[in-house]
Amino acid sequence: MDDVTTQRTVSLLGSTGSIGTQACQIVRANPERFRIVALSAGGRDLELVAQQAVEFDVELVGIAAGDRAKLESLIADAAQATGKRAVSRVVVGDDASVHAAGVGADVVLNGITGSIGLRPTVAALEAGSTLALANKESLIVGGPIVKKLEKPGQIVPVDSEHSAIAQSLTSGAAHEVRKLVVTASGGPFRGMTREQLGDVTPEQALKHPNFAMGRVITTNSATLVNKGLEVIEAHLLFDIPIERVETVVHAQQYIHSMVEFHDGAVVAQLGLPTMLVPIAMGLDWPHRIPDVETPIDWTKAMNWTFEPLDDEAFPAVRLAREVGAAGATYPAVYNAANEECVEAFHDRRIGFLDIVDTVEKVVGQHTATSGELDVDGVLAAETWARATAHDAIDKVAR
Ligand SMILES: NC(=O)C1=CN([C@@H]2O[C@H](COP(=O)(O)OP(=O)(O)OC[C@H]3O[C@@H](n4cnc5c(N)ncnc54)[C@H](OP(=O)(O)O)[C@@H]3O)[C@@H](O)[C@H]2O)C=CC1
Ligand SMILES: CC(=O)[C@@H](O)[C@H](O)COP(=O)(O)O
Ligand SMILES: [Mn+2]
Numbered sequence: 174m175d176d177v178t179t180q181r182t183v184s185l186l187g188s189t190g191s192i193g194t195q196a197c198q199i200v201r202a203n204p205e206r207f208r209i210v211a212l213s214a215g216g217r218d219l220e221l222v223a224q225q226a227v228e229f230d231v232e233l234v235g236i237a238a239g240d241r242a243k244l245e246s247l248i249a250d251a252a253q254a255t256g257k258r259a260v261s262r263v264v265v266g267d268d269a270s271v272h273a274a275g276v277g278a279d280v281v282l283n284g285i286t287g288s289i290g291l292r293p294t295v296a297a298l299e300a301g302s303t304l305a306l307a308n309k310e311s312l313i314v315g316g317p318i319v320k321k322l323e324k325p326g327q328i329v330p331v332d333s334e335h336s337a338i339a340q341s342l343t344s345g346a347a348h349e350v351r352k353l354v355v356t357a358s359g360g361p362f363r364g365m366t367r368e369q370l371g372d373v374t375p376e377q378a379l380k381h382p383n384f385a386m387g388r389v390i391t392t393n394s395a396t397l398v399n400k401g402l403e404v405i406e407a408h409l410l411f412d413i414p415i416e417r418v419e420t421v422v423h424a425q426q427y428i429h430s431m432v433e434f435h436d437g438a439v440v441a442q443l444g445l446p447t448m449l450v451p452i453a454m455g456l457d458w459p460h461r462i463p464d465v466e467t468p469i470d471w472t473k474a475m476n477w478t479f480e481p482l483d484d485e486a487f488p489a490v491r492l493a494r495e496v497g498a499a500g501a502t503y504p505a506v507y508n509a510a511n512e513e514c515v516e517a518f519h520d521r522r523i524g525f526l527d528i529v530d531t532v533e534k535v536v537g538q539h540t541a542t543s544g545e546l547d548v549d550g551v552l553a554a555e556t557w558a559r560a561t562a563h564d565a566i567d568k569v570a571r
Pocket of ligand 2 (some may be wrong): 202251325332333334357358359360394395399400446447
């Protein structure tokens, strides 16, 4: 086990997003524990990237797209304004996050959104870094590739449910685990019928009951695709058959997830519904950092509710179980088709129900090729899924 006082170097991917900025908050509050040596983002907010790069005095900063000269000038301005050094290496292009992931930091926190995070995940594992994984999509789409590369304990889950399961699993041995129970908020449309879901808007879908997150995961929470992805994620992360990953709707999200052991005991991790503890544990596993989050106030009356998923109104989890059990390129097709449908929904080209209906159509048309899966194979399946989803979207588009 590491010495708690050893400072860990961190490469932070997706630094400007919900996960990325909260990770910065934790690093800022714990400079003796962490030093960010590299960071990357998509490039939509160059001011923030420059400010982060100078504040944390990183050695490498990368953006997927954007104006290099503008970023360099913003970095120079931020350095001058704060009296700090300007970052030494700026990388612009598709491979920027792969470079950031591959610097050999102690921990790579992958907070990129979408399956575009696959190559950085692979680069982090190949570099021998601990991978603090928020970007669930990379594990789901690259399942066998990521599992083959992973050394024991190399991936630490950041997704709140999986962090809760990882924490709960320390209470027993692997052979004593009967099932994993992943909790779900039910999203903003919990309790609605399929008929009522026909007219819901993107604005309504972005009102998550408990968490402020990026647009894709928030939409996925509304369709329950997020829960579908999380069932596959749990199956892959914890090497447990998918049918032993159960779900329950717990709207308040104080219980982040649970493990049922073979003696009948259920061990859970509880806390306020925020990401600070899972991110901090991802960065410093297995240590707990003091005062990361306010604990639950047990002096106040609370009602916590539990209900089964409504598979008829929200078929995303049932479909995810099918693709997760099929493996190969099926999870990548599910995810890529969903990413396209989420965009089409926010562009108001398709309705809310069309998202999962279209994903199901695309999955139904897919035939996986045999043989060992590699990254190019995943990317080819994704390209096919995105094109097939576009055709299906065009057919139902308003
Ligand atoms: N937010 C949360 O509470 C939780 C998130 N997660 C998972 O964490 C991941 C991130 O989610 P979240 O933070 O909410 O998403 P956000 O949309 O808030 O942030 C995404 C980040 O990824 C960056 N990014 C996008 N494309 C690229 C690219 N090609 N290369 C490098 N960086 C890129 C974005 O930069 P830019 O804006 O410039 O494009 C941004 O910094 C997702 O996989 C999500 O499912 C899991 C559990 C909870
Ligand atoms: C915070 C987190 O991990 C998200 O995945 C969040 O839990 C979304 O929850 P639902 O998908 O259950 O709404
Ligand atoms: Mn989650």
